[in-house]
Amino acid sequence: MSDLASTARVVRALGARSIRQTFRRPQLISPIVVFPTLLLAIQTGGAGAGVELPGFPPVQSFLQFMLAGSMMQSMMLAGNSGGIAFAVDIEMGFTDRLFAAPIPRFAIVLGRLAGTAALGLFAAIWFLAIGLVFGVRIEEGVVGALLMIVLVTLAALAFGTLGAALALRSGSASVVQGTFPLVFVILFLSTAFFPADLLLEPAQTLARINPLSFIAEAVRDPVISVFSGRELLEGFAGIVLVGAIGLTLCSMALRRRLRMG
């Protein structure tokens, strides 16, 4: 078996393990599914009249607008949960088992990220299903839905790199868990939950430069309107930016951890 094929097998096996780990540990899965679903229900029920506000984009319903936000929340929390699980592995010495195996050591990080991406995929399908069940129309149809799934999966992968980097650097699950509120700060300072035009300054400016806003808009675009190449490109650019920063940090933290033992 070639080195590449063998590494791909390892990444797949570690990814499968991290998915199993998430589903077997309620404290890891509930932030990805339960919290965002509850928040979606509360916001849709309580703030539905917001669609009437001047400056709100034309949408079929508040749920149609909110789907992308819930996917962003779920995907970011998947990255955070992935980081916590990775830190738990470090704390209990499981990563030593992996580091002692004859595999490229970055494959261990990639395995964790593959699991996080799979959880992003799950989150995208989950919220898409909720939307469809409650009558949301996907303006761009099946292609639009597939595009959303791809974007959310890749975004989970990108944000997962930040959680993994923090886990590798700190080796502490409580440190990674401590960044949980930061997820909400980033979310609320983006256009995930509110249109930028309805935000007050300085939140509006911050939201306009927040990479998450570009990703959220790219995910929302095929749901609420006809396909826009620009939104899509900006979304992918946001994912690439976050992923590149995260991978660089991961690589630095991994090198440090291996050097320090």
Added chain:
Amino acid sequence: MPAIVVAGLERAFGEFRAVQGIDLEVGEGEIYGFLGPNGAGKTTTVRMLTTLLLPTGGRASVAGHDVVDEARRVRATIGVALQEAALDPLMTGRELIRLQATLQGLPPAAGRKRADALLERVDLAAAADRRVGTYSGGMQRRLDLAAALVHEPRVLFLDEPTTGLDPVSRKTIWEEVRALNDDGTTVFLTTQYLEEADQLADQVGIIDSGRIVAEGTPEALKGEVGHPHVELLVGEGAVVEAERVLGGLGRLLPPKDGKRVLVEVEHGSGDIPRVVRALDEAGIEVESLELVRPTLDDVFVAKTGHRLEAEEAAEGDEEPAPA
């Protein structure tokens, strides 16, 4: 060719020098017992030899491969069971062994077959589909050992494999280690238990404060610190007379509790009839007699000035966590 060669190996954590230039050689097919108290540098040495920690000085090779320059080749030839069984409590035993098989590059079918065989070997077949978190300490150690064997390693590193286990589980691990060694596997075993090193090891290295203070076969090491001695409990008031009689048979050691007479005997059990005859002829009544052989603890005392067993009993401080 030796399985492990270590020359001047060092590891410092900031100012603290955990391992201070150790040299050792482990022959192919040998069991090497690395004995020392908590914080002596055992785990740090194992982590360097298993490529989990970079040395700050010196060199080491395992199975002919340098641990720094050929780390991945080293990892392909070794099996590792670290101090704390590094197991995921949420995985089942079977899942863990199969994952380990994948990590070691076994094809899926071969990995599944090997996992089943190993679970059978360590007597965990019935518990294979239970989550590891439900296993006892002994079961977890056996599973960890099985995982380390998945690719039939040439050299097996066991870092304190029986710490915290009950006597029955400890014996099971010992039997498994012996069986592996009989099959030709070289075993590098760290332990803080004297009996474990004595029972299992062909060669023993004693480490204290990051330095190897003694090395050799258990018998040779014990031989270095003196001969066995006979310990006698004699009737009240007979101690002085017993010492006078036995003084001609061997070197007298300071009496114990004022009632026990200790005399060194060169030929061990072969000298007991002479001792008994001499006491009988002098009319001294003996309440009990015991032949006491030097232990590795005596070796440890002779080399370091303090007892290993006393440190075992005391709360040991762990080796420093890497910064």
